[in-house]
Amino acid sequence: MNYNKKTVKDVDVKGKKVLLRCDFNVPQDKATGAITDDKRIRAALPTIQYLLDQGAAVIACSHLGKPEPSFDKWVKKQSEKGKDPASLTREKWEKTLEALCMEPVAKRLSELLGKNVILSGDVVGPDAQAKAAALQSGEIMLLQNTRFEKGETKNDPELAKAMAGLTGADGVYVSDAFGAVHRAHASTAGVAAYLPAVSGFLIQKELEFIGGALADPKRPLVAILGGAKVSSKIGVINNLLEIADIIIIGGGMAYTFAKAQGGTVGDSLLESDWLDYCNEMISKAQSKGVKLLLPLDTVIADKFAPDANSQVVKNGQIPDGWQGLDIGPETVKAYCEAVRDAGTVIWNGPMGVFEFDKFAVGTKAVAEALSKTSAITIIGGGDSAAAVQQLGYADQMTHISTGGGASLEFMEGKELPGVACLLDK
Ligand code: ADP
Ligand code: MG
Secondary structure, three states: OOOOEOEHHHOOOOOOEEEEEOOOOOOEOOOOOOEOOOHHHHHHHHHHHHHHHOOOEEEEEOOOOOOOOOHHHHHHHHHHOOOOHHHOOHHHHHHHHHOOOOHHHHHHHHHHHOOOEEEOOOOOOHHHHHHHHHOOOOOEEEOOOHHHOOOOOOOOHHHHHHHHHOOOOOOEEEEOOHHHOOOOOOOOOHHHHOOOEEEOHHHHHHHHHHHHHHHOOOOOEEEEEOOOOOOOOHHHHHHHHHHOOEEEEOOOOHHHHHHHOOOEEOOOOOOHHHHHHHHHHHHHHHHHOOEEEOOOEEEEEOOOOOOOOEEEEEOOEEOOOOEEEEEOHHHHHHHHHHHHOOOEEEEEOOOOOOOOHHHOHHHHHHHHHHHHOOOEEEEEOHHHHHHHHHOOOHHHOOEEOOOHHHHHHHHOOOOOHHHHOOOEO
8 A cells, every 4th residue: 555645734725725634533422422532533633624714614523422323223232232112212222323413523623723613414415515505714524423424334426426516616634533544435545536536644643654664664674563363463463474573462352372382371361262372473583584583471460340359370381260351570581681672563463451550550561661762662452552651651652543443453554544545645
């Protein structure tokens, strides 16, 4: 995939209407609908502000949550979940849609911009059309939740065309929703067939750092892979074995590796279906000359709880009734050493159950080691980003990806439809 894409700086947007796909899929309080974390809205501000300053009229859009736009399908899905069909009324369905309206986003965006944000009652309907037609340079409007349209997730060309049509004669499409680029939807990819398509600053930064690390890394490239499951990281391990100089394995998936190597893992997280795969990866690393580091020791717990009793044992020597929840001190030392002289570090997946203080030690040590290297440090993955933030090292990383699933697919070497559709430089 070509990562060298045109950006907002490569097109003239003055006096034009710009359809801007953002990632405003923010977490909300279930009861009140209040936005509990506005990080994603803040992240979109530089691109929005730039476009407004350039004299564009901005038509912003995003999805929010997972509304079901078809009443019949909603009934079917709820029935499958065991809900009483008699209780599944149209009013109830409409309430689920109401809960995912863009009002709170428009309000917060308006506060952050210090500027009125005109909210459309629909995505491509009469209200959106009228408001888009009247929109002036330097003004911003927000369309309703793109997933209220049935065609959104199907990447329906008619919907894409209608969205593009809101920009009038010489519109431009700017995508800045990195969190959604791994999905080929009407608003993330389809519209690019009808408008000149470029990236905003957020996507540009993701392409520069993650794309750069994959295509032409400053070496040695060290990949630290952890998290819960081998099965969710197979693609990443496999792809990075082609690129990295050193691969470090930690987190829950290390126990499947330990078991594959003949160790005992007690009650640790284990994916028995992936034992052969782990051995294959170990052989592949050998044949490619990639150093694959596995834990030397591990912190085990007598239950999965923050107040569990714990002790340190050698890797692959976990007694019954105990489970590994963190990498041990010897491992921490070895991993931090491997990171010290790196040119680039890509980190995906925490080293242990960092949500419990007692088992956050390994993750914290690695984060600290990254904060001290002169290497380019890139954090991908939702929980890894959260861990680095929670542990207080966010400011010291070169790049923390804004897309969980998208960054994972990026690191797997997959083509991202929302990036592929943008104009090459
Ligand atoms: P990311 O979102 O960064 O890709 P993952 O979703 O793969 O990361 O994994 C994160 C989760 O892995 C965390 O919730 C963490 O508690 C869990 N985890 C890490 N180590 C272990 C372990 N030893 N046992 C169980 N869960 C673990
Ligand atoms: Mg995760």
